[in-house]
Amino acid sequence: MADxxxxxxxxxxxxxxxxxxxxxxxxxVPAGTIFGFLGQNGAGKTTAIKILLGMARPTGGSARVFGLxxxxxPSSVAIRARTGFxxxxxxxxxxxSVDQTIRFTSTFFPRWRRDQEQHFRSGFAxxxxxxxxxxxxxxxxxxxxxxxxxxxxxxxVLDEPTSGLDPAAAEEVLHALVAAVGAGExxxxxxxxxxxxxxxxxxxxxxxxRGRVAVSGGLDDLRASYRxxxxxxxxxxxxxxxxxxxxxxxxxxxxxxxxVVSGGAEDLIDEARSLRxxxxxxxxxxxKEVFLETVAKxx
Amino acid sequence: xxxxxxFLDTRxxxxxxxxxxxxxxxxxxxxxxxxxxxxxxxSGIDTSGTLGQQIGEAIALARDYRGFVWSQWFRQxxxxxxxxxxxxxxxxxxxxxxSNGTLFMLSLPATRMRLMAVRxxxxxxxxxxxxxxxSLAIPVSSPAIGESYPLVAALVxxxxxxxxxxxxxxLALLLSxxxxxxxxxxxxxxxIAMPVAFAEQVAQASSAxxxxxxxxxxxxxxxxxxxxxxxxxxxxTSAALLYLAALNFERRDF
Numbered sequence: 001m002a003d004x005x006x007x008x009x010x011x012x013x014x015x016x017x018x019x020x021x022x023x024x025x026x027x028x029v030p031a032g033t034i035f036g037f038l039g040q041n042g043a044g045k046t047t048a049i050k051i052l053l054g055m056a057r058p059t060g061g062s063a064r065v066f067g068l069x070x071x072x073x074p075s076s077v078a079i080r081a082r083t084g085f086x087x088x089x090x091x092x093x094x095x096x097s098v099d100q101t102i103r104f105t106s107t108f109f110p111r112w113r114r115d116q117e118q119h120f121r122s123g124f125a126x127x128x129x130x131x132x133x134x135x136x137x138x139x140x141x142x143x144x145x146x147x148x149x150x151x152x153x154x155x156x157v158l159d160e161p162t163s164g165l166d167p168a169a170a171e172e173v174l175h176a177l178v179a180a181v182g183a184g185e186x187x188x189x190x191x192x193x194x195x196x197x198x199x200x201x202x203x204x205x206x207x208x209x210r211g212r213v214a215v216s217g218g219l220d221d222l223r224a225s226y227r228x229x230x231x232x233x234x235x236x237x238x239x240x241x242x243x244x245x246x247x248x249x250x251x252x253x254x255x256x257x258x259x260v261v262s263g264g265a266e267d268l269i270d271e272a273r274s275l276r277x278x279x280x281x282x283x284x285x286x287x288k289e290v291f292l293e294t295v296a297k298x299x
Numbered sequence: 300x301x302x303x304x305x306f307l308d309t310r311x312x313x314x315x316x317x318x319x320x321x322x323x324x325x326x327x328x329x330x331x332x333x334x335x336x337x338x339x340x341x342s343g344i345d346t347s348g349t350l351g352q353q354i355g356e357a358i359a360l361a362r363d364y365r366g367f368v369w370s371q372w373f374r375q376x377x378x379x380x381x382x383x384x385x386x387x388x389x390x391x392x393x394x395x396x397x398s399n400g401t402l403f404m405l406s407l408p409a410t411r412m413r414l415m416a417v418r419x420x421x422x423x424x425x426x427x428x429x430x431x432x433x434s435l436a437i438p439v440s441s442p443a444i445g446e447s448y449p450l451v452a453a454l455v456x457x458x459x460x461x462x463x464x465x466x467x468x469x470l471a472l473l474l475s476x477x478x479x480x481x482x483x484x485x486x487x488x489x490x491i492a493m494p495v496a497f498a499e500q501v502a503q504a505s506s507a508x509x510x511x512x513x514x515x516x517x518x519x520x521x522x523x524x525x526x527x528x529x530x531x532x533x534x535x536t537s538a539a540l541l542y543l544a545a546l547n548f549e550r551r552d553f
Contacts (some may be wrong), residue, residue, distance in 0.1 A: 011446065050553065
């Protein structure tokens, strides 16, 4: 079934004038997962999201959602009928009230979840009669999330869903997101700069760097494969010449060699033992460290 | 609900127009007794130049109430309040900057063509209401000065005003799919429409086709015949501009 991958992009390219925003993005998002989409500013996250929802057209490659071509008009409408979206700016219709916005949005979605609407209305304490333009950024973020979650969507596409929210509100939003995905067959695809948030809720991640996926996979697998190995010598550390696969970076600092690998840690440790160190210590990298190593490697 | 949302997008401008245009028409009607009283005192005007001919014609038209209404209201609208409000209703909307809810609208399961059609339809309906209400304010207020103005004539002029204004509206909407702000489409539209209408008036072309001849209903005023060719020209031009707006909106990246 094509829907086993909620999102699939193959060699996706997008240029704005002479600027390449995406340079061959390959992405597989399995259905039913919480997928974190990480990257620096300008890495191409928002562009990819816009292409998935038919807001921008690719200049090369393909993007499919639920197996449907995101660039074709009829299938793009079908994709959006099954997708909830929160934009980075929590861009809503400022001149409508909260109540009007909810009623307006619900008319487009036959599977609108009234029960969820009531739940989030009271949970988020949204003022029904207040104009959206008069809401705080946090409130607007919560309303945007309500509108996405109540669509009865098979896919949630969330571009920086917690940006601008205070920690309590961000936590509330993340809980709502996990609950929504946990309760049904929904897939959540969300971009974020908040690596701790991604670490907290994502099953799988992709780190995009300058328009390409630099790292992708299950979060547990990444944690297991990305390791920092400290090799301590009793005198000045020798010039390293490791041949193990997955070597990302080696830093030599007097008596210590600090090595970062994305896999094959055991092979590297075997290699290091031949250098007769006094101690070897191997520890997993945090997601933040994986991100920084990946981005630093790219630079 | 999409129609209601489209109505809300331009509601403020529409309501201002609905208050201002009929009021301006009524004020024009109420000034007629004073103008009529002054007319016998006007004499010895040099009508040799273009400007003199214009003044002479205006004075001649003002000797008759219907002529006064046409020269002071319907003839002026292409270069005054009518053009302003038609352009104002056409600006903004879906293609405006992202802070206007554009991405939210584009995330809904509706084609861009449908979104544009509703936006255009809603704005044109508002412009039709402004054109008809302001025109009908004339026969309604005329008895207050002891005059009468034919209801049918007001309706025909209202339709002509609408048709001519629809061209201005459509141009503004097209420009709104190019520029992300409210003001550039509005200013550029006026910078095109007003000089064109003014030039047509100064040239006093006998053609029934053009912005000013259509919007002022000049053929209907002078001959009593409906300006079918002018109306057809206006509707075809509007349709073409709206189609271009839809195409541009369709192909744009956001």
